[in-house]
Amino acid sequence: MSAPSKLIALFILTVLCTLPISYGMVVDDPLIVVNSEKVDKTYAELLMDNYYSKRTLVVNSDNEIVVNEHIIYNVPAIDEFEINDNRGLLHIKFDKEGQNVVYKDVNYEEELESDDEGDMVSFMGKTYALMDYETDEKIKLGNWIEDLSTTGEFEYDGIKLNVLAKNGDSELIIEVYNGGERIDTIKLYRGDYAEIKNSKYSLYYDDYLESGDTPYFFFKMYESYDLEDGEYFKNTDNLKIKLDGKKILLDFKNPESLPRTFEMLNYVISVSSFDESNVMVCFSVQRSNSYELDMDEGTKYFGNNIFAVKIENDEDEDYDDELYLYKNNKKYDKIVDYQGSVQLVDQDELLSASSDLILIGGPVSNKVTESIQNSLSVEVTNDYPGEGKGVIQTITNPNNAESTILVLAGSDRDGTKACVLALNQGLYSGSGNLVVKLTGEDSVSAI
The missing domain is CATH 2.60.40.4190 (Immunoglobulin-like)
Structure with missing residues (x-):
């Protein structure tokens, strides 16, 4: 790639899926082109969030991968x-x-x-604890809400629970009060759940410790619901x-x-x-x-050159296992992955490519827009269409009649943002020209 092309600092994503048909133009593997050093990159991501599949991976405080x-x-x-x-x-x-x-x-x-009670399972895109399982009759799932610790009495969301008695470190008898009135007495074993009567909550008995003569009970509170x-x-x-x-x-x-x-x-x-x-x-x-993933030691592949690597620490209990995320052999704390891959393409190669193009930004901020300015149906300058205004237009690629270029260009950054918002909100028919104006932080109107 030539030095001038590198200075263009193109941020190009080859997306493997197509835009929704309501968008109005046929786009196979479109290239979104924007100057990554400008605010237009943020507008590109706004456009992509609306049209393209996206996955975010991060490691949480419990050393799990949150997807x-x-x-x-x-x-x-x-x-x-x-x-x-x-x-x-x-x-x-x-x-x-x-x-x-x-x-x-x-x-x-x-x-x-x-179907093992206590296991974590996923359902409808979220992770739950399997709290109860009766074949073909009932399944109880729970969303973790909060970890709780107490020496014997605690309150949550107006519900008061009092540890009345214990049998060693494995069994508890707990009184449940609501509004000062006792509503239930539950028996709870360590590692088990108990549903709190007349509420949406379930209690999980996690652990028991003693410090001197003081007992400490550790619980997890879940919002539970039944599938019957x-x-x-x-x-x-x-x-x-x-x-x-x-x-x-x-x-x-x-x-x-x-x-x-x-x-x-x-x-x-x-x-x-x-x-x-x-x-x-x-x-x-x-x-x-x-959902959350608690992976074993080793490497796990997530597709699109994304990997997680876990290194277990068996020698020192004071240190957690190490869990890292990688994409293209580079380590990240957080990975935002659109369906597709990021490429840098020379400007001359770009305009002669067979892919349709989406150019974000006017000729001042986007050098590719500048290079085809004479082919635009409507010329966009600092003065036209004016402050906070932009033009959406679809043209035939002047370097390749088989591909189409969609241009989202404003007289200023607000005008370009107006173009992206208008596209996301379905104001553009998919052909011809449309002048739009930013009317609020996330609102736009056609002129």
Whole structure:
């Protein structure tokens, strides 16, 4: 790469997925081009967060890998489709009625990794403790809320608990009060859970220690909820539960009542568009996951050249095991990974590439925009379209008639941000030109 090209400091991401069809232009493996030394890089990430799958990995204080994912699927379908991502299976059937759809069957199926009580399991993109398991009848899952320690009495969210008696270090008798009235007496063994009556909480007896004559009890508080066969899922009135061993099936009772865009727990399903022949319906399906991984010593691969390495410390109990994250053999405290890979491309190679391009920034901040300025449908300068304004335009690549260039350029940084927001909010049809103006921190209007 030449020295002048290096000075351009291009930040280019080759994205393996395509933009949603509602976006209005065909883009296979688009390249997003922006000057990484400008605020435009932040705008590029704002655009990518809305259209591209993203995964964030970080090591938490418990030496676990915390993974947050936002996965986007762009699905063409005739009358049904399913998505199986090795975590769960989403299945949707529908009928077309003109430029609308009527959902006929919507269900989700997932199998727990374990049926051993006390194990951590993932469900619908989150990590839970498996608190109770009765085959084909009931499953109780819990979200950890807080660690608690006490010498015998403690209070949480208006619920008062008092350790009444203990049998060695393994069994406790605990009185439960609410509003000064005793509501329950529970027996709890170390390593077990007990549901707190008339509440959404469950208590886990973690450990017991003594310091002199003073006892110390250690608990974990969980927000728990039940999955019971034939009942409705928590806080819903039409998402029915069916249990089959470790397999959990959630089925919408009245799918025909669902709107074009609806949420199903950690899924958002929406209709993007119909194809020109009105045979195919294009859907956007977004799923959010958040889970923790406690890995063994060694190396674990997460895809896209991302690895975690754990080194166990067996010699000194005062030091924790070491856990590191790597991408492309470089160590990071936190990795933000979009679906795709980062590349540096020479400017001349870029404009002759077969990929469609998305240029963010006007000719002053983005040298690639400057190089095709004479080919723009609308010239963007410091004076036009003016302060806080920008132009979204789609042109044919002047160096390659087979590819398309989408330009998001403003007279200033606010104008460029307005272009990105307008695109995210669906104000641009996908062709021609649109002048937009930033009207607030996250609001924009078309002019």
